[in-house]
Amino acid sequence: MTAPHDDHDHGHDHGDEDWPYPHPKQPDLEDGPVSEHMIMTEAVAELLIDKDIFSAGELREMLESIDSKSPAEGARMVARAWTDPDFKARMLDDVNAAAEEIGIDAGTIPIRVMENTALVHNVIVCTLCSCYPRLLIGLPPDWYKSRNYRTRMVREPRAVLAEFGTEISDDVEVRVHDSTADLRYMVLPMRPDGADGLDEDSLAALVTRDSMIGVSVLKPDNQK
Amino acid sequence: MTDSDNKASPLPSAPLSSPGPRHHDMGGQGMKDAGPVDQVEHDYAPWEKRVDAIMRLVSDRKRKLMTVDELRRGIEDLGPGAYEDYSYYERWISSITNVLIEKGVLKIDELGRRMEDVRARWEQAK
Numbered sequence: 001m002t003a004p005h006d007d008h009d010h011g012h013d014h015g016d017e018d019w020p021y022p023h024p025k026q027p028d029l030e031d032g033p034v035s036e037h038m039i040m041t042e043a044v045a046e047l048l049i050d051k052d053i054f055s056a057g058e059l060r061e062m063l064e065s066i067d068s069k070s071p072a073e074g075a076r077m078v079a080r081a082w083t084d085p086d087f088k089a090r091m092l093d094d095v096n097a098a099a100e101e102i103g104i105d106a107g108t109i110p111i112r113v114m115e116n117t118a119l120v121h122n123v124i125v126c127t128l129c130s131c132y133p134r135l136l137i138g139l140p141p142d143w144y145k146s147r148n149y150r151t152r153m154v155r156e157p158r159a160v161l162a163e164f165g166t167e168i169s170d171d172v173e174v175r176v177h178d179s180t181a182d183l184r185y186m187v188l189p190m191r192p193d194g195a196d197g198l199d200e201d202s203l204a205a206l207v208t209r210d211s212m213i214g215v216s217v218l219k220p221d222n223q224k
Numbered sequence: 225m226t227d228s229d230n231k232a233s234p235l236p237s238a239p240l241s242s243p244g245p246r247h248h249d250m251g252g253q254g255m256k257d258a259g260p261v262d263q264v265e266h267d268y269a270p271w272e273k274r275v276d277a278i279m280r281l282v283s284d285r286k287r288k289l290m291t292v293d294e295l296r297r298g299i300e301d302l303g304p305g306a307y308e309d310y311s312y313y314e315r316w317i318s319s320i321t322n323v324l325i326e327k328g329v330l331k332i333d334e335l336g337r338r339m340e341d342v343r344a345r346w347e348q349a350k
Contacts, residue, residue: 037317040317044321059277066277128251154251163263182293
């Protein structure tokens with residue numbers, strides 16, 4: 001496998017054709033009213049560039065890197081774990097190191113993967129703020145950061161999961177993992193039935209972001 | 225003994241915060257007011273991604289000017305009012321700016337001047 005984005009030829013304009021969620025577009029800066037916080041952001045960026053803390057080019061590269069992170073990276077790890085038990089063992093031991101093996105930079109903050117089984121369903125939350133394995137599955141969705149999700153997931157996870165259309169049978173234990181600034185989690189979803197004979201890329205295409213958060217499970221006929 | 229007799233006490237007249245978790249610590253708090261999760265998502269605006277990029281740069285291995293914990297502490301220090309009123313990345317840029325001022329990386333007056341410059345430039349471009 002080559003480095004994660006060597007094979008990207010799209011323009012990083014959020015061209016994620018495989019992004020399975022509706023995305024209401026926000027207006028560009030010029031289109032809407034300018035807020036104090038937007039002005040502050042621009043002023044801080046300019047001052048840090050003037051002070052040689054970072055260059056304009058480094059800021060641009062970082063923006064491109066943020067845009068290039070998508071659930072596809074996490075999905076690639078999940079598909080590899082499904083097809084390679086040794087890789088799965090290493091991933092369960094150390095996600096960041098396992099990511100590096102296949103050319104994915106998962107950053108320096110430890111990420112732990114929680115494996116779903118026929119007996120245990122895992123789901124992640126950050127009750128304090130919004131910690132999330134963003135280097136593997138992109139920026140968190142708004143609802144992950146919302147008060148209701150953060151408040152209720154640790155208290156009534158089955159009810160919250162049901163709102164996402166995910167009914168967990170009573171004989172399956174639900175484990176909720178609360179992330180922090182020092183430790184993040186991702187979920188290793190169960191491989192859907194009927195996905196036998198698919199190669200790793202086709203398997204990766206079945207893996208959704210929400211299944212790696214744990215608010216959904218992969219269905220046999222999952223067409224994203 | 226009345227309350228006014230306590231004036232000389234070295235202790236604060238009121239606790240700094242009420243007992244129990246602080247406002248950002250939401251797990252299981254205020255369950256009776258909590259409703260369904262609004263499964264809304266938006267595509268992040270360019271300025272929001274810029275905030276994220278600034279944070280990643282100032283906290284990266286090369287610069288280490290601030291940490292994620294400091295970002296969160298800065299957000300929590302905004303207090304319950306701003307915490308509820310500001311959007312997610314509004315909280316972030318407020319915290320980043322405050323922490324960088326605390327650390328002497330940015331100065332308040334230069335920031336104020338630069339914000340005026342940016343405002344003027346954008347007004348002109350309209």
